[in-house]
Amino acid sequence: xxxxxxxxxxxxxxxxxxxxxxxxxxxxxxxxxxxxxxxxxxxxxxxxxxxxxxxxxxxxxxxxxxxxxxxxxxxxxxxxxxxxxxxxxxxxxxxxxxxxxxxxxxxxxxxxxxxxxxxxxxxxxxxxxxxxxxxxxxxxxxxxxxxxxxxxxxxxxxxxxxxxxxxxxxxxxxxxxxxxxxxxxxxxxxxxxxxxxxxxxxxxxxxxxxxxxxxxxxxxxxxxxxxxxxxxxxxxxxxxxxxxxxxxxxxxxxxxxxxxxxxxxxxxxxxxxxxxxxxxxxxxxxxxxxxxxxxxxxxxxxxxxxxxxxxxxxxxxxxxxxxxxxxxxxxxxxxxxxxxxxxxxxxxxxxxxxxxxxxxxxxxxxxxxxxxxxxxxxxxxxxxxxxxxxxxxxxxxxxxxxxxxxxxxxxxxxxx
Numbered sequence: 001x002x003x004x005x006x007x008x009x010x011x012x013x014x015x016x017x018x019x020x021x022x023x024x025x026x027x028x029x030x031x032x033x034x035x036x037x038x039x040x041x042x043x044x045x046x047x048x049x050x051x052x053x054x055x056x057x058x059x060x061x062x063x064x065x066x067x068x069x070x071x072x073x074x075x076x077x078x079x080x081x082x083x084x085x086x087x088x089x090x091x092x093x094x095x096x097x098x099x100x101x102x103x104x105x106x107x108x109x110x111x112x113x114x115x116x117x118x119x120x121x122x123x124x125x126x127x128x129x130x131x132x133x134x135x136x137x138x139x140x141x142x143x144x145x146x147x148x149x150x151x152x153x154x155x156x157x158x159x160x161x162x163x164x165x166x167x168x169x170x171x172x173x174x175x176x177x178x179x180x181x182x183x184x185x186x187x188x189x190x191x192x193x194x195x196x197x198x199x200x201x202x203x204x205x206x207x208x209x210x211x212x213x214x215x216x217x218x219x220x221x222x223x224x225x226x227x228x229x230x231x232x233x234x235x236x237x238x239x240x241x242x243x244x245x246x247x248x249x250x251x252x253x254x255x256x257x258x259x260x261x262x263x264x265x266x267x268x269x270x271x272x273x274x275x276x277x278x279x280x281x282x283x284x285x286x287x288x289x290x291x292x293x294x295x296x297x298x299x300x301x302x303x304x305x306x307x308x309x310x311x312x313x314x315x316x317x318x319x320x321x322x323x324x325x326x327x328x329x330x331x332x333x334x335x336x337x338x339x340x341x342x343x344x345x346x347x348x349x350x351x352x353x354x355x356x357x358x359x360x361x362x363x364x365x366x367x368x369x370x371x372x373x374x375x376x377x378x379x380x381x382x383x384x385x386x387x388x389x390x391x392x393x394x395x396x397x398x399x400x401x402x403x404x405x406x407x408x409x410x411x412x413x414x415x416x
Contacts, residue, residue, distance in 0.1 A: 031122055039210045044102070044390020047369060051130040051388050052104065052122045054295045055279060058206065061261035061288060063269050063278035063296075071273030071303055071314060076113035083116070085410040088403065094118065097407065101399045102370060104129060105298040105386040109306060110379075110415055119298070121388065128278060128295035129386040132367030135280070135294035136245045138268060138304060139260070140179060140352030141312075143248055144324035145267045147175075152255045154179070161251040164222070169230035170247050177236075178244045179351045184235035185228050187243040191368065191392035197228065198242055205283040220285040221246050237336055238349050242291035245352060249290030260288035271319040272307045274300045292367065298384055305373045305382030308353075308363065328353045329361055329377065368392040370399070374408050379416035383408055 032053075033046045041050040041057050050057050084093045094116075098106065104123040108116035123129055146152045152161065154176040159166040161175075169185035170178060177183050189198040194212045203213035204224035218224040228243055249260050256263060261280050269278060278300060281293035296304075307313070308328075312320030333346025333355070341347050347357035356362040360378035365371075370387025385404070394400025 038206075039208050042207065042369075042392075044388060047390070048102070048104070048121050048388045051295075051369070051386070052127050054128070054130050054281065058281040060279040060293075060295075061259060061282050061286075063261050063265045063280060063294070065265075065274040065277050066270040069273060069315075070275040071306070073109065073299060073302065074113050075117075076110060076115045078110075078115050080116060081118060083414065085407070085414055087407055087410055088398075101403065101407065102387045102389050103385060104388055105384075107298045107302045107382075107384045108411060108415055109302050109382040112306065112380075114302075115415055116411075117298075123298070123386060125299065126276060126297060128276065128297055129371075130292075130295045130367075131301060131365075131371045131386070132292040132369060133242065133245075134301065134365035134367040134371045134373055135290060135292050136242070136352040137365035137373070138264060138294060139245055139249055139252075139290045140328075141304075141307075141320050141324075142252060142260075142263050142267050143175070143179060144351060145320055146252060146255065146263075148321040148324065152251065158247055158251060161254050162247075164226055165247065165250070168226045169228045170225075170244075173235070175248065175251060176351075178247055181238055181241055181244050181349055181352075182234075182236050183241075183244055183247075184230050184232050185241065185243060186231035186234070187228050187241040189241050200224075201243065201246075205281075205289055207281075220283040221250065221287045221289075222283075222285045225250065238334055239338065240349075245291035246287075246289070248352075249288060253287070259286070260290055264294075268304075268307075268319065269300075271317065272303055272314045274303060276300055298386055301373055301384045301386075302382055304365075305375050305384060308375045309377060309380070309382055324351070327351070328355070328363055331355050333357050366401075370394070370404060372404060372408065374412075376412055376416070379412060381412060381415060383411060 031049055033049050036046055040046045084091050087097055098120050104121045106118045147154050155174050157172050157174055159171040165171055170183055173183040188196040190196045202208045204218050218227055252263055253260055276297045278296035280288040282288050311322040312318055312325045328350045331348045331350050334348040337347050345357040348355040354364045354366055362376050365373045369392055370389045372385040374383040389399055
């Protein structure tokens with residue numbers, strides 16, 4: 001019965017714009033896809049619309065800004081809308097690149113001022129866009145803040161804060177181990193394999209009702225996460241698994257008796273000077289989807305990058321502890337790194353941030369379907385990109401992780 005009620009809520013969220021917004025009859029004019037379903041909304045071409053309309057798709061909680069002030073981002077005297085870079089073996093304009101890379105928004109900030117701000121598809125300056133797993137990096141900042149306040153101890157095990165996870169694969173691992181995705185859970189994440197834990201999690205959180213969803217399966221993260229088992233061979237070795245972030249989200253809520261949306265607002269969104277409210281999707285139990293559920297405007301994601309670039313400070317105040325930011329920046333590289341890396345690079349993963357391991361010491365937040373925030377301390381740059389790749393990790397031939405890394409490197413070289 002609970003499952004039926006929750007699906008009814010989601011269907012209502014999908015149909016509500018037929019009452020207060022565009023009707024199906026004028027869907028083409030409004031841009032709303034006529035073939036939009038709960039099963040299709042994450043994938044192309046439908047996601048070009050849905051990623052900037054998540055509140056019309058899935059139940060969400062608001063992440064309020066401070067209505068009394070926001071951090072002003074001025075346009076640089078060097079602001080450009082059109083530029084070209086060497087990319088994929090030839091000189092291309094940014095508009096040409098955006099078309100082939102499914103880019104919805106590109107923002108480049110240099111020395112605190114905007115040098116590029118372009119929007120494509122359905123995205124506008126004041127519209128939130130799903131950032132997918134860049135959400136993890138924001139949750140990592142919240143964890144760092146609460147640890148500095150003594151509200152959580154990153155050396156204590158998950159089960160200390162969430163007894164409901166005492167029999168799960170996460171139970172004995174420290175919060176820092178989980179933040180680094182070196183925990184001993186057997187959570188699996190292969191986007192093309194719809195039998196992996198990540199895809200089954202989508203069923204539990206109400207992000208799909210596809211045929212692969214198990215009948216009478218767990219509903220919501222409170223039911224789903226305790227079912228994740230243990231694989232001791234994974235302990236201490238980085239492997240990417242989104243469930244770790246949802247565990248930390250649950251821990252933070254349990255330790256503070258506040259919702260994740262409230263925590264993000266109080267400890268990051270308001271003190272950093274966000275210009276717009278953000279939102280986070282929630283499951284049937286009201287638990288925020290920490291691993292990939294936050295939507296925010298492109299500029300406010302840029303402010304997240306600036307907050308990190310500025311050692312956790314905004315308006316001259318320490319929002320996130322400088323020591324926590326420096327810890328992320330100061331890692332020496334992971335000798336067991338599982339992914340390809342350029343010669344001389346020493347990548348790592350720390351507190352839900354990706355250390356590029358390049359000579360400049362860049363760090364990034366990544367999200368499937370092409371979401372990025374790149375912090376470039378050496379050049380005083382922040383690059384944010386929202387995209388809607390049709391597939392979660394791109395097609396590997398014309399767009400995807402490697403192509404986006406090449407593009408960002410080209411833009412860093414141009415604007416540094």
